[in-house]
Amino acid sequence: VQLVESGGGLVQPGGSLRLSCAASGFTFSTYHMGWFRQAPGKEREFVAAIRWGSGTKNYQDSVKGRFTISRDNAKNTVYLQMNSLKPEDTAVYYCAGARRLDNSFDMKEYNYWGQGTQVTVSS
Numbered sequence: 001v002q003l004v005e006s007g008g009g010l011v012q013p014g015g016s017l018r019l020s021c022a023a024s025g026f027t028f029s030t031y032h033m034g035w036f037r038q039a040p041g042k043e044r045e046f047v048a049a050i051r052w053g054s055g056t057k058n059y060q061d062s063v064k065g066r067f068t069i070s071r072d073n074a075k076n077t078v079y080l081q082m083n084s085l086k087p088e089d090t091a092v093y094y095c096a097g098a099r100r101l102d103n104s105f106d107m108k109e110y111n112y113w114g115q116g117t118q119v120t121v122s123s
Contacts, residue, residue, distance in 0.1 A: 001025035001112050003095050008117030011085055015121070019080040021095030021114055029073040032101040034110060035080045037091035037119075044094070048080060049104035058104055063089075085121045092116040 007019040019035070034049035048059045048069040057069055068081040078095055096110035103109060
């Protein structure tokens with residue numbers, strides 16, 4: 001099983017980035033997928049999730065209206081489009097997969113994790 005994130009980098013405040021997470025080794029189309037982030041000195045926190053089947057999405061309040069999660073089951077990839085980025089969005093971003101998901105905010109419900117990609121928002 002592999003989850004490989006890409007698309008991170010350095011961006012100015014107000015800018016945009018699109019993160020990708022390519023999955024392999026499991027049936028991606030039947031897994032709920034999520035994005036988490038961890039800033040220096042802070043705990044890892046939920047950012048967004050998308051459920052398989054219904055495609056229902058949910059977001060952390062601080063990113064609503066700025067970030068959009070999507071998935072392409074044909075490409076086994078989940079995306080996170082991040083607009084209007086702020087310095088407080090600086091973190092390592094991780095994607096994760098869950099076969100069963102009752103509480104998308106709970107890291108313990110996710111079975112698989114990627115290694116993360118760094119996003120830095122700074123002028």
